[in-house]
Each structure stands twice: as C-alpha cells, then as structure tokens.
Amino acid sequence: MTRVVIAGASGFIGRHLVARYRAAGIDVRTIGRGTSADASWGDPEAIADIVDGCDVLVNLAGRNVNCRYTPSNRAEIISSRIETTAALRAAVASAAAPPRVWFNSSTATIYRHAEDHPMTERDGELGSGFSVEVAKAWEAEFFAGALPSTRRVALRIAIVLGDGSAMRPLARLARFGLGGPQLDGRWPATRARRAAGTQHEFGARGGRQRFSWVHIDDVTGIIDFLAARPDLDGVVNVSAPNPSDNRTLMRTIRRLLGVPFGMPAWRWMLEPGTAVIRTETELVLKSRWVVPERLLEAGYEFEYPDLEGALCSILRPETVPATADRTPAQPDRRGRLPMGERFR
Secondary structure, three states: OOEEEEEOOOOHHHHHHHHHHHHOOOEEEEEEOOOOOOEEOOOHHHHHHHHOOOOEEEEOOOOOOOOOOOHHHHHHHHHHHHHHHHHHHHHHHHOOOOOOEEEEEEEHHHEOOOOOOOEOOOOOOEOOOHHHHHHHHHHHHHHOOOOOOOEEEEEEEOEEEEOEEOHHHHHHHHHOOOOOOEEOOOOOOOHHHHHHOOOOOOOOOOOOOEEOEEEHHHHHHHHHHHHOOOOOOEEEEEOOOOOEEHHHHHHHHHHHHOOOOOOOEEHHHHHHHHHHHOOOOHHHHOOOOEOOHHHHHHOOOOOOOOHHHHHHHHHOHHHOOOOOOOOOOOOOOOOOOOHHHOOO
C-alpha cells in the first residue's frame, strides 16, 4: 500500500490530512514531538526508516507564529523550521527508495505588504522583516542540495480557513460585538523592534489591507493535485484565486452569524491588546495580496474560490449543498481520482 509521511501532523492542516488519508485507507506515518508520532524529531534513524519507501512526504513542522516575537520565540520559530527541514532532507538523501515528491510548507507572508497589485510566483516581490526572512531561510534550506529522485514543492500557504485555526477567534469576536475591521495607524517603534524586523509599518487605511486565504479542503485538494503532476515543482502559491480585504472579511463573518454590528479595532487598541494576549499586530495588519497563478495555469479548480462560500461552509455548514457521491476509481470533474487511487 502507498505510504504517506506527514511531519508536523499535530497542527491544523496536519490533523486534517491524517484523518482524510487514513479514512481513505492510505498508510499514513507521522513525525512529531508527541508520543503518538511514529518517529520523533531527534531520532534520525526512526525518521529515515519511515521516509524510506514512502511515496509522498509532507512537512508542516514549525512553531506557531501566533505569538509575541520575543528573542526566544523568534529563535524557536526559525529553528523549528530549519532544523526539521534539514533532518528530512538527510532522510530523503539516504533513502534507498526516496519519496517521489516532497511537499514542504512555506508561507504567503514571504511577499511584501502589497496594496498596489497581487503577488504571483512569477513576478511577486519578496518583502523584508523577521517573518519574511524566516520564510526565505526556510525555502533556502528546503531546496538546498541535490535530490535527483525526489520532486520538491514549497507550498506558500495563505491564511487557512476551516473549522478551527483562525476562524474561531474571529467568529468569537463577531459574536461579542467586536467583529469590526482591524484599522492600521501609526505607532512608535522601539530601536529593538526595528533591529529585529518585528515592527509593522503603517500601510493600508480603513481596513483595506488585503486578505489572502485558502479553505482547508482546497489545501488538501491542491496537495493531491500537485502529487499527480510530475511537471510541477518549485514554489506554488496555495491561496484562493479571489483575495478579499479585512473589512469585507469581518463584515461577511458578522452577516453569516447574524450579528448586525461590529466595533472596529484601531491600532492604538490593537497594540496593547496583542501585547496582553502575546501575539503581533502584523498578523492582521499586513496586506497580503497573493494569487495562485501556477495552480490556475495548471488547471486546478478550487472547491472554494470565493470568500463567502468558504466562510458559509464553516459558519453555516447546514446551508451548503452536499456533494453527490462519486463512483470509485472514476475521475471527478477536476480530473482527480478518488483519494485512495491518487497515489497509486
């Protein structure tokens, strides 16, 4: 049976992938820090053993960036990505039967704050600052060295929407009447934050910072699609084709939840608030305008191309029509085989 190895399987995307693949009868092995993982970081022999002979390797490992960017957290954010990727590359390089494709998570945050035009894989401009430098180093580590038998794809993933992840706190804010737009503004920067690249510079006005997103079902669909396309490698933007903006995002959430009003949050409110809950304003104030040019050119059809449909499937799933069952082993309308057949 085909084997899929998922590193960082305890995260939101990883849990979703593991459940889907196991439900489809695929042999899934995991690498992580918990006792439930099949191999643990720091045990190169165990990692090499489960990577050798697998068909698909997916690496999602990395410390959650939803935290305060203190020196210790910054160091852990970087090391948790670089060291795990290096460990997997060593396992792939030593394998007698290396995986035919290795997907490594990256982030759409690698692009600059964009309000003028969308960022694509072909002509997108990389940004600067701590988060961007982490992404650059992560991708450099991933593509380092020669792995002639393994195709490598870096997934520049936008904000993932699903039942969990970023949606729960946003829906909670809306239900409590705090679901207005997050409004940028000027804020003094300390010398230390500028030196560390963690200061968000004032950009979009009026909650118009672009919001690039992707539904969790499309994340898994894109991985399936790319696994079946040996002609596609390198970096791929994993984002919906129709980005929105912060103001529209929050308004749509309120409407779907039946909440008529949402108090906006200005930056002078956000800065002390994020300090208290130990996170960063960059996560909601940076304008991320990313489009999946390579996926669209390759013919991938999104299950959720528009924000309202994606949010409705999460916040009001009872209103979304059920998908008809497909005959096993028959391609669907995207030309994709059922889950259990895609990796054979």
